[in-house]
Amino acid sequence: MHKGADFEDVEVSSAQPLVEKHGTRFAASFSHGSLTVAHLKNIRFYKSHGLIVTEEGWILRDTMLHDHIDRMIARIESGELDLNAPCTHIISEPTAIIGGQQNFYHWMFNWLSKFTALNGSRFSSIAKGLVFNGPIERFQWETLFKLGVGKGKNCHFIQRSSPVLIEDAIVPTLFSNPVHSLGHIEWLRSLMSSEERVEGVTERVYISRKDAVKGNRQIINETELIALLEKYEFSIVRLGDLTLKQQASVFRHARFVIAPHGAGLANVIYAQPGACFLEMQAKDAYTQVFWSLGLISGAARYDVLTCESFGDSIPYQKDIEIDLARLEQVIIEKWGLGS
Numbered sequence: 001m002h003k004g005a006d007f008e009d010v011e012v013s014s015a016q017p018l019v020e021k022h023g024t025r026f027a028a029s030f031s032h033g034s035l036t037v038a039h040l041k042n043i044r045f046y047k048s049h050g051l052i053v054t055e056e057g058w059i060l061r062d063t064m065l066h067d068h069i070d071r072m073i074a075r076i077e078s079g080e081l082d083l084n085a086p087c088t089h090i091i092s093e094p095t096a097i098i099g100g101q102q103n104f105y106h107w108m109f110n111w112l113s114k115f116t117a118l119n120g121s122r123f124s125s126i127a128k129g130l131v132f133n134g135p136i137e138r139f140q141w142e143t144l145f146k147l148g149v150g151k152g153k154n155c156h157f158i159q160r161s162s163p164v165l166i167e168d169a170i171v172p173t174l175f176s177n178p179v180h181s182l183g184h185i186e187w188l189r190s191l192m193s194s195e196e197r198v199e200g201v202t203e204r205v206y207i208s209r210k211d212a213v214k215g216n217r218q219i220i221n222e223t224e225l226i227a228l229l230e231k232y233e234f235s236i237v238r239l240g241d242l243t244l245k246q247q248a249s250v251f252r253h254a255r256f257v258i259a260p261h262g263a264g265l266a267n268v269i270y271a272q273p274g275a276c277f278l279e280m281q282a283k284d285a286y287t288q289v290f291w292s293l294g295l296i297s298g299a300a301r302y303d304v305l306t307c308e309s310f311g312d313s314i315p316y317q318k319d320i321e322i323d324l325a326r327l328e329q330v331i332i333e334k335w336g337l338g339s
Helices: 016-022 024-030 066-078 104-111 113-119 138-146 182-191 222-231 244-252 263-270 289-297 324-334
Strands: 006-010 035-046 051-053 089-091 095-099 129-133 154-158 164-172 204-207 235-237 256-260 276-282 301-310 319-321
Touching: 016 024, 016 289, 024 289, 035 095, 035 113, 095 113, 104 113, 104 138, 104 263, 113 164, 113 182, 138 244, 182 263, 182 289, 204 222, 222 235, 222 324, 244 263, 256 263, 263 276, 263 289, 276 289, 276 319, 276 324, 289 301, 301 324
Parallel strands: 089 164, 095 129, 095 164, 129 154, 204 235, 204 256, 256 276, 276 301
Antiparallel strands: 006 035, 035 051, 035 164, 301 319
């Protein structure tokens, strides 16, 4: 606005009624304003956290996750990141800046919300290209190409740490964590609309993190946990073995889901109303992020089991040990499942 640039606000439906139902302390998850798309010239894009800088040297804050902004400013102030570094690559065609992050949850709910903004604006038809942080993970490839999110656009994956000059930039804002927009979630659901069922997976599901790329947040006594859950006829699922549509199908057809805290619980949004969830978290790293998604999906129950944590990692990355007696109590007394 200060530059006199062409821009458009895009209204996106929120889950505000859930704030009214569950209290204002949940407003951080459900309340938000509109998204914005601006048409700007000579934008410098840095791969690191998707930093976007105008030709005057202004940092565009609402185009990054809030915690990433503080890290970037610290790097700039220390001299580690030079905003005057020469651009090693130039993109001339009208190009929308998306950026990205190699984390399933943040990609789906934060970075892809830029598409919610872009697709809701008049600038979508102008954009001939899209810019992302490279390299990309399999789930990013699936959303962009297999699910058609990037259809009809030239996709540029930035590998270098040096800035890229985008001469004709279309810049959408995003929903920062942990904001959840009903409008954005409805769009994600539309991408995963297949009714395909995953063979061998029942309506009782346990999500294992044995396939976690970084190997963090493992369950120390998972062998004993699985033995217990098999008594109650739970299917053991590793989401990394499945396509995005198959992951959505697992949650769409599940009535009871048990899982450790992790990005795979982003699939909660595909569950049918009335499902029950039990999320296992380190007691020193409690979060309501996936609980709030459970509310949006219409969960009958969303229980959180706090657990002892172990290791030298930061709290939310530590391994955990499950109190099997407490877990079984939830299954029997709260969910009404017999052995």
